[in-house]
Amino acid sequence: MKHPNDIQKLGELIEEIRIAMLVTVAKDGTLHSRPMGTQMEDFDGTLWFFTEANSGKAEEIDTEERVNVIYSEPKRELFVSVSGNASLVFDRAEMKKRWNPLYHAWFPKGLEDPNIALLKVSVEKAEYWETPASKVIQLAGFAKAILTGKRYKPEQHEKFTLPH
Numbered sequence: 001m002k003h004p005n006d007i008q009k010l011g012e013l014i015e016e017i018r019i020a021m022l023v024t025v026a027k028d029g030t031l032h033s034r035p036m037g038t039q040m041e042d043f044d045g046t047l048w049f050f051t052e053a054n055s056g057k058a059e060e061i062d063t064e065e066r067v068n069v070i071y072s073e074p075k076r077e078l079f080v081s082v083s084g085n086a087s088l089v090f091d092r093a094e095m096k097k098r099w100n101p102l103y104h105a106w107f108p109k110g111l112e113d114p115n116i117a118l119l120k121v122s123v124e125k126a127e128y129w130e131t132p133a134s135k136v137i138q139l140a141g142f143a144k145a146i147l148t149g150k151r152y153k154p155e156q157h158e159k160f161t162l163p164h
Helices: 004-013 057-063 091-098 101-107 135-148
Strands: 019-025 030-038 045-051 066-073 077-090 118-129 156-161
Touching: 004 077, 019 057, 030 045, 030 057, 045 057, 045 077, 045 091, 045 101, 057 077, 057 118, 091 118
Parallel strands: none
Antiparallel strands: 019 030, 019 066, 045 118, 066 077, 077 118, 118 156
């Protein structure tokens, strides 16, 4: 079910997780993962990453636009899986809006680099797992599961589809 609150919820879940794993499909059909820094500006259902236009991930996206983006915050016991379609964007105004001087470490020429691009992921579906309880409560639940023989289910798990 598509719902505007799903976009807000997803944004809240991932807003503090700066590094995600971007998974693309290689030409031979294998999956290829790499860490990427998310550009979180007023999340509206689209994820943004700076990249090189001639990178391997750009080539893979040119062949297969479907991607998965994985966010993880083990200390909070939060895990988010996002799927959608990716494309390269060369809009300099959009890049300027998302630019941070720290990115010079990866792009020494800055926004003047002709090889710089934004990788846009239009999110279609997301799923998350979160364990909101304290460690003591989790341990008690785990012990109860062992003693009663019932399955241990500590996390909140939800799936949702985002509007396009």
